[in-house]
Amino acid sequence: MSKHFQLDGNYVRYEFSEFGGKFSPVNYDMPIPTGSEVLLKVDFCGVCHSDVHVHEGYYGLGQGRKLDLGERGIKLPVTLGHEVVGTVVSMGEKVEEVSxxxxxxxxxxxxxxxxxxxxRGEENLCTKPGSLGVFKPGGYSEYILVPHQRYLESLGSLNPANASLLACSGLTTFSAIKKIQPVHNEEFVVVVGCGGLGQLAIKTLVLSGIENVIAVDVSEEKREIAKSSGAKFAFDPRDEKIAELVAEAGNGNCIAVLDFVGNDQTMEFGLGVLRKGGKFVAVGLHGGEIRYPIPFLITKAISIIGSYTGTLGEMKELVEFANKHDLVNIPVEIRPLEQAESAVEDLSAGRVPGRIILKNG
Known part of the structure; x- marks a missing residue:
């Protein structure tokens, strides 16, 4: 039996029943949490680029090839939304630490x-995932069922709307940045792609004491935001001399590249500007393939690292870090939950300079 009161009636999830299809509001019976489960009313849910990819149903592999997400275990219909802040409303009989x-x-x-x-504490890398908003119903919903209280973290003094971004955007950047540390004072970090993740990455780098940051983005607006977030330099990758500009700005000492785009062009550029011993961290999933001379990889001792979200332990570290710093104060747009479909469409079309957060009620 569940603890406390049980909500009666139905609730709405905004889901799609075919990849690339329309979102529809669908009524479901209110779930009854049992055992270690916790039921929360969704307050805020971030709209992430991963939502765009899951809605499309594939990742691009380059040369017209695609990785079909349906074949990777994602079952239709899908209720997206994995950046969720919610309020506890009911729980199973084994839950003791939340109210x-x-x-x-x-x-x-x-x-x-x-x-x-x-x-090992790396659930994000499990080969049998049950990720909320991907494999199980997520936060594009009025209520969400979480399987265990350990997956719930207190916000402290954080703005709850912006804090939702910490579950993926913030966590993904935080985990990627941990993979390039330590960075010494004279070394530079290049951030490719200055949308929501890139902006959080620049702020996290600067707040961590890494001040030599070079931003690269095709959008003038996003380059200006990057500079206001703390980047020392910001360049347009369409400049034919982009590699020379970055190398000169970084004094030939670019120790790391964080790629939040992830296509053929950004990877070729990023690998080209790294110094010896540099690290290329691939985060973005726009798709493509790596082509890089093996002798360069070896003689330059370059590391190519894929970084996928982050661990529960890292999210706890991140929440503590965000409470000590003004991390999640980035441009956001609040939209009602009912506009989930248009939010995903706008993000896919590149019409979002910062982040969209859905509000339930």
Missing amino acids: VGQQKLIYPWIGCGECSVCQ
């Missing part, structure tokens, strides 16, 4: 909990 009325940030990258990867 009705508490507002929590939800860790969505849930694994099987049993394999060696999960036992």
Whole structure:
């Protein structure tokens, strides 16, 4: 039996029943949490580029090839939304550490909990994932069921709307940045793609004491935002001398590239500007393939690192970090939950300079 009161009636999830299809409001019976489960009313849910890819149903692999997400275990219909802040309304009989009325940030990258990867605390890399908003219903919904209280984190003094971004955008950048540290004072970090993730990355780098940041983006508006976030330089990658400009600005000492776009062109550029011993961290999923001379990889001792979201432990670190700094104060647009479909469309079309956050009620 669940603890406290049980909500009666129905609730609405905004879901699509075919990849690339329309979103529809669908009524469901209110779930009854049992065991370690916790039911939360969704307060805020960020709209992430991963939502765009899942809605499309594929990742581009280059040369016209696609990775079909349906074949990777994503079952239709899908209720997107993995950047969720919600309020606890009910819980199963085994839950002891949370109370009705508490507002929590939800860790969505849930694994099987049993394999060696999960036992290492890397549930985000589990090969049998149950990620909320991907494999299980997410936050484009009035209510969300979370399988265990350990996936709930208190917000502290954070703005709850902006704090929702920490579950994916913030966590993804935080985990990627940890992979390039330590960065010494004279070294430079290049951030490719200055949308929501890139902006958070620049702020996190600067607040971590890494002040030599070079931003690269095709949008003049986003380059200006990048500079206001702390980037020392901002360049347009369409400039035919972009590699020379970045190398000169960084004094030939670019130790790391964080690529939040992830296509053939950005990877070729990023690998080309790294110094010896540099690290290229691929985060964006726009698609393509890597072509890089193996002798360069070896003689320059370059590391190519894929970075996918982050661990539960890293999210806890990030929330503490965000409470000490003004991290999530980035441009956001609040839209009602009912506009989930247009939000995903606008993000896909590149019409969002910062981030969209959906508000329920």
